[in-house]
Amino acid sequence: MTDPLDTTWATIQTGVDVILNDFEAGLTYEKYMALYTTIYNYCTSLKGNPSSISGSLQQKGANLMGADLYKKLKDHLKGHLISLMKEHDGNNDALLQFYTVQWEKYTRAGTYIHHVFKYLNRHWVKREIDEGHKHIYDINTLALVSWRDHLFMLIQAKIMDAVLLLIERQRNGETIEQSLIKNVVDSFVALGLDENDSTKATLDVYKLYFEQPFIAATELYYKSESETFLSDNSITDYMKKAEKRLEEEDVRVQLFLHESSKKPLISKCEAVLIKSHTLAIQDEFQQLLNQDQVEDLKRMYGLLSRVPEGLDKLRVIFETHVRRQGDAAVEKVAEAAANAASAEGGDAAAGGGEGGDEEEEKPKPKKKGKPTAPGADVAVDPKVYVEALLEVHKKYNELVMNAFRGESGFVSSLDKACKEFVNRNKVCNVGSSKSPELLAKFCDSLLRKSSKVAEDREVEEILNSIMTVFKYVEDKDVFQKFYSKMLAKRLVNSTSASDDAEASMISKLKEACGFEYTSKLQRMFTDMSLSKDLNDSFREQMEKTHEKDDVLDFSIYVLNTACWPLQASASGFNVPEDLVKTYERFQGFYQQKHSGRKLNWHFLLSKGELKANYCKASKTGYTYQLSTFQMGILLQYNTALKYSWEDLLGATGLNPETLASQMAMLAKAKVLLISDGTMGSAGSKYELNLNFKSPRVRINFNIPGKTEAKAETEETHKTIEEDRKLLIQAAIVRIMKTRKVLKNQILMTEVLNQLASRFKPKVSDIKKCIEILIDKEYIERKEGEADMFSYLA
Template structure:
């Protein structure tokens, strides 16, 4: 290359001067680089031509005309055209070596060509900044800076004619890498990146454009990937189990993600994952479903977690898995609960193990429900990562088996016994009289877990409230704090209204304690009653009712504190009436019937039994008729409370059969090893059956009232509604308390029509009557 610069007016001389330098820059001379002198001479020659040609390229007249715009004619078109032709010819004459593949040739020449294009772009910098920019701003979208022009020429002369061969060899190399063969990863990376550089939008050079990359590489690559993994996965499953296949999937996915991070554009990553998920996971989801049950039975948490992670990549494939889990939980729960029922029935039949009425113990029943829940809750947490879909499956299964099982519903249409058993379970750990060993593994946490799943929460509330009432009036609460904490948790789970009656019961107990102190201050010390604990309870809040069978004649010795109670209470609350519930009270009395020198006995008795024993302070013997007249109450009730005394030989009888003439005599010396004796537990009565009937009746009435309120509230706002629409709106409103039946809603509608709140129109529509 001559060191003498050409005349700046001579295009051919200028091109002849710079062409050898371009050869060195682009690597035509065996990759020998250009020297700094040669580089500067080429730059100067182009600069001189463009600058001076621009100044001289116009007539004086045109220059004068352009002077108004402070501009002149820019030169560059001729030398740009020379470069355009040169690049085409240069690329066309590139030859691959006989020892290399086309891909190796392509990457080798591409790497050198793009380096040279950057340097060549700098040589033509002046032309780029002025002539090219001016042409493009004037709308010439076929004119480009030299670097972009080089890429376009490479695309047109090298890539387009050889596209199919190049892509085929890239995909072959990727497949070899998938087959664990050693390949030159630079060939893959460089060739793929070249496609990104060649994706040029002539209309907007700055706008990202991947049209060549997507159409020429991405689409064939995704198809090849689908074919490869569809074939490999099917062949692998023919000779391996599902667990091994899942491990294989994890390995393949990790490899492909790594490959996508190293070679592929961001645009390809999502469709690649979709293809992989389709070929490896979605296509073989059924095989995984078949294995899932076996993994559950073997408690293979790790493998279940692996299956979940794979299937979660295709969210819709999780639905059958969640359904399978739900059905499996139901099946396992049925087996466990049926086993408990069978064991209970076996115990009943065995006279040595008979426990009484033959029902399953609440503790055993509830703890079984809890163990099933905990077992599968652990699986949901560990294997399914607390996925809401599987939490919902667990909840649905629990809600089903808690309310429907051989113990809860021994008959197909019978109401579930779970709420009642749960209330008894709560009574078991809240009552102080229960042995500590019997209440182990019983706590409020278990109570709340099961409570969440029961449908008939109003049934639980009624039975729980009744057992709470007994604990309060009998003073058998283990802890007031514990009682209140359970009520607070029930309130949080449901509503303030749900626990309002229970809260009021505690208020009544506090008010009764204050009343007791006032009575004590005003009473004399002469009475035989040393401690009087009256409980004044609001009739609407407490589950007690007055029973005529228990109308009692109070002994004279007990009249003073009772009269004082009436006096103090009426002074505080004028207009209120007191009604005595003698069947719910109890008393403790001292009996000097022990051997001389021994302390007196302490008897726990019912109010009726108290009146019977006080009568024996006056004389030692009574006939049955005399004693009954003293005590009052219904005869059957009197005899039921009297029998425990004869059974435990506190009172002796003249005959085994009781009639009006039967004589009852108190013993002089009671021979019991215990100083504290309770005669209440031995009283035979049908109170439990009566109470159960009362609870059922109250639940039914409460539901009827609740449904009436819901229907009236809806109809008041809507005025007119069709039968089906009204039922559909009412049913969701009841779910917080119970699961309403359509037949019950229809009966309540008929009742409201009778009460003239609604009227039926001809077209099966109801209208609200204001």
């Protein structure tokens, strides 16, 4: 009797062979449906072996009739693959061609067979899998498992040798058929099956049989290539080579490798191409910096940023380099200023003398001024100095942004270097207060009406640049003090170029240092506005109560003493008779308006104009622009043409030093002529020069000399030192009030931290302030513990 299984399988086998060998030519739709129906009929019949593949189930049912068919198909696939193995006899490319062609053909056939056996999959296979029977797969997976076990495992080593050889040829510059590698990789990925869950896939086969040997071969290839290349080429050429190789490997992953290989592959390439040569690459960094090789620096950063700690050494070198460049830039400025000072001194010293008894008077060589010693306090142009600092910062900030991609470590190195050369350089000499002083003076030159810079460039852009330098300044209190003094002069003398620019600068300072830093500066503008209203009120009252000819063109600024850094003159002063009426009228007007307030007159800062009609050389006369003290001197000459030194001292009420400094400009311009002595000497006489003449109609004599400017700078620094002592004491008291008991070292640290935003206190100054507070009984030393302080309520 014929076995139904044999009869059924004979029919099915014919169809399966057609699918496996040439289904496109031999498998029609009718044949496909006939094959499907045969399998369906067999599985749903009650005849045949009613047992499962495990032999443990003895019940009837359609889902139990598939074990024999499954086994028949499994054995047939195995036989088919064994026969395929006999067909291949090539190596390398021929082997890959054979493998990829057969793989594509087989996997497509497996898909069709899977559909033909769909009923078996839906019932018997599903039941077996649900009951936990391992090694039972859906038909498509069975086809892959069969390929893996009966073909792939036998030739995978040869396949990988051929693939690696092909990739090596590509790395050597040959053109290869990339699809071969792509198809092999796809097959390795597809063969990764989860033994515990046949419905899931893994990358185990790909990782073990492809990725591991591929990465190992890559390591060997690049290790050999890099060592050989470095022995014959420069580091810069090697970096280009390494960068190119890394790009190639990245593209290789995208073209024909599984994406999971990217990280291990690139990591291995980075280790071989970069990490193993890190020191050699780092050693080239200084040379590239010296030569401003931005592209090579960018390439070096891109490579070394890939490896751990690859950039650490570069950051240190970069910081040192930037600081050296900053110091060098400032040194050039200092040398230029010193040379200018020497040349000026030489011109002043050069001059002929009388020939004496020499037979022939020879021309004397022009003397050179005494060279300025390194580090000496030379008159540096604030604009030149600040622009030198900015130029260095701009250059290396652009390098950080472009070559180092704004990486935080390099930004920090740049900031540290800039902070060093801004605060400690040739111009700063010993302390760090010179930079903020010069920065404030540069601001003053920019914001004054006479500023040429403001005409050439946008003020806002320059103010932003100034804030860049300001960020690095340690002694921000020095800048604040100088800036406030110069702002006060600009406002009082009406020499500010733009209220908008002034407001913008204060806004930037407020943003950088907080409200408290700029509160007094903002109050100055408030006082100026209030003073304008006050002047308008006074002028209206004078027009109502006095004749027009009896009222001088007069304006005054009433300023809050606590907010304005103005020093009253130490000298007395007798208000000239011509000004007394206006002086007394305003005094009365103000007291009436603000009872109880006291006005302190700053005559040293006052100024005015006099009409000079006495000069024989001018029919229309001249207008003199003078300080109030100079006005007091010249108005004396309305009653006489000549005065002695003693007469002027008594008439003006000025002290000798102030009188001499105010008369110096008048004498230098020959408004006054000195006779019978020298300036400021007893018995000397001063006569009004009736023959005075000038090419200008308006002449300004109210110009402070270098001596006065230097004295004012020194006075400002003294004020800063006094303010610092108070700030340090206030900080100590605040800390001790909060902590009650504190060790000396901790107290020092906290004081430094609290004041760091304004200035960097010296440890010696903190110690002195502690002693002052002990004397004032704010704090005391704990008995038996010299380094411990306690707060006294």
